[in-house]
Amino acid sequence: MTKVTLKDGVNWVGVVDWNIRDFHGYITYRGSTYNAYLIQDQKTALVDTVKAPFANELVEHIKEHTPLEKIDYIIVNHVEMDHSSSLPIIAKLAPQAKIYSTARGKEELIKHFGAEFERVEIVKSGDKIELGKKTLTFLEAPMLHWPDSMFTYIIEDKILLPNDAFGQHLASSARFDDEVDQNVLMEEAVTYYANILMPFTPLIVKKIQEVVAMKLPIDIIAPSHGIIWRKDPMKIVNAYLDWCTGKTIKNKAVVVFDTMWGSTDKMARAIEEGIASQGVEVKLLKLRCTDNTDIVTEIVDAKAVVVGSPTLNNGMFPSLGSFLTYEGGLKPKGKAWYFFGSYGWGGGAVRNMIKMSKDFGLEAQEPGLELKWVPTAEELKKCFEWGQMIGQKIKA
Numbered sequence: 001m002t003k004v005t006l007k008d009g010v011n012w013v014g015v016v017d018w019n020i021r022d023f024h025g026y027i028t029y030r031g032s033t034y035n036a037y038l039i040q041d042q043k044t045a046l047v048d049t050v051k052a053p054f055a056n057e058l059v060e061h062i063k064e065h066t067p068l069e070k071i072d073y074i075i076v077n078h079v080e081m082d083h084s085s086s087l088p089i090i091a092k093l094a095p096q097a098k099i100y101s102t103a104r105g106k107e108e109l110i111k112h113f114g115a116e117f118e119r120v121e122i123v124k125s126g127d128k129i130e131l132g133k134k135t136l137t138f139l140e141a142p143m144l145h146w147p148d149s150m151f152t153y154i155i156e157d158k159i160l161l162p163n164d165a166f167g168q169h170l171a172s173s174a175r176f177d178d179e180v181d182q183n184v185l186m187e188e189a190v191t192y193y194a195n196i197l198m199p200f201t202p203l204i205v206k207k208i209q210e211v212v213a214m215k216l217p218i219d220i221i222a223p224s225h226g227i228i229w230r231k232d233p234m235k236i237v238n239a240y241l242d243w244c245t246g247k248t249i250k251n252k253a254v255v256v257f258d259t260m261w262g263s264t265d266k267m268a269r270a271i272e273e274g275i276a277s278q279g280v281e282v283k284l285l286k287l288r289c290t291d292n293t294d295i296v297t298e299i300v301d302a303k304a305v306v307v308g309s310p311t312l313n314n315g316m317f318p319s320l321g322s323f324l325t326y327e328g329g330l331k332p333k334g335k336a337w338y339f340f341g342s343y344g345w346g347g348g349a350v351r352n353m354i355k356m357s358k359d360f361g362l363e364a365q366e367p368g369l370e371l372k373w374v375p376t377a378e379e380l381k382k383c384f385e386w387g388q389m390i391g392q393k394i395k396a
């Protein structure tokens with residue numbers, strides 16, 4: 001492998017997963033990478049490992065720099081299996097290496113891999129490990145992405161290794177931000193934020209403010225997925241601040257629906273036209289044609305989400321249950337949620353969707369719009385006008 005050097009003595013030894021398309025339900029159209037970093041000075045440290053099926057590749061990449069017996073420290077920034085499921089293999093090949101994680105990380109490592117990880121040593125924010133001229137220090141970052149998460153910072157090289165934060169699921173032969181298409185990079189970065197980190201938005205803002213207050217000089221941000229930010233590391237930090245604080249929100253609505261025999265489809269199209277007639281951007285997305293991964297990404301910069309379902313067995317269509325469960329977990333902030341649908345002899349879908357969205361803490365607007373059987377021309381006019389009302393509220 002061509003060596004991937006961030007700075008003298010700091011090398012990427014991770015792997016590229018070109019084929020992954022489903023990352024615990026998140027559709028990864030462009031694959032991913034599991035980034036691990038080897039830091040060599042008088043002492044050698046490995047920061048993070050990779051997903052277990054790629055353990056041999058990781059071992060080969062490390063061996064290009066050093067025999068594994070020479071690793072002195074293994075830093076576990078995050079226990080989730082995409083970063084630590086190779087750890088038991090590496091720990092066997094480097095039995096002399098001390099392993100470090102947060103207190104929660106140690107607990108999770110023991111639960112995942114057994115009592116042999118009782119030997120893990122706990123680090124806290126501000127603790128340091130001297131490698132020689134290079135020094136590693138740590139910053140606990142609970143819930144970015146799990147309770148165990150932490151960032152590692154190489155003081156002299158000004159390199160931040162924040163694990164999941166600032167990552168992207170993007171397989172590439174290139175490793176750095178100045179080597180890839182910027183539109184693709186930012187598209188994958190926002191998709192990653194929306195699908196992985198959005199529920200932790202307040203914590204992200206707090207953590208970024210904490211790092212800014214520490215006045216840490218940062219030359220490179222090297223996450224554990226995707227591309228490394230060396231040309232413009234503040235680009236991704238500022239993008240996170242914009243997404244987290246709603247700065248990118250614009251006059252936009254996302255209409256999401258499913259349909260049985262076409263009635264809810266007709267309603268959705270009339271509502272979309274009504275919203276668009278007010279000069280508001282609209283995306284019309286049919287469930288079963290569009291994955292939740294893409295819908296949530298579209299919602300990041302929208303002011304309103306308009307959700308439609310036919311009634312099936314007195315409730316919402318099953319695909320809507322899946323969609324609202326996904327959205328409810330991710331909790332996009334600052335959106336107004338509207339609900340509509342069609343029914344035959346008895347309604348239920350709209351009532352169900354409003355209840356479910358409220359249970360998840362989404363800002364459900366009432367009343368919804370519900371029509372019986374196939375909408376007439378007059379009823380479609382009503383849908384158009386309902387869309388106009390939503391468009392006006394978005395603009396207001």
Ligand code: FEO
Nearest residue numbers: 080082145146164
């Ligand atoms: Fe990339 Fe939370 O693991």
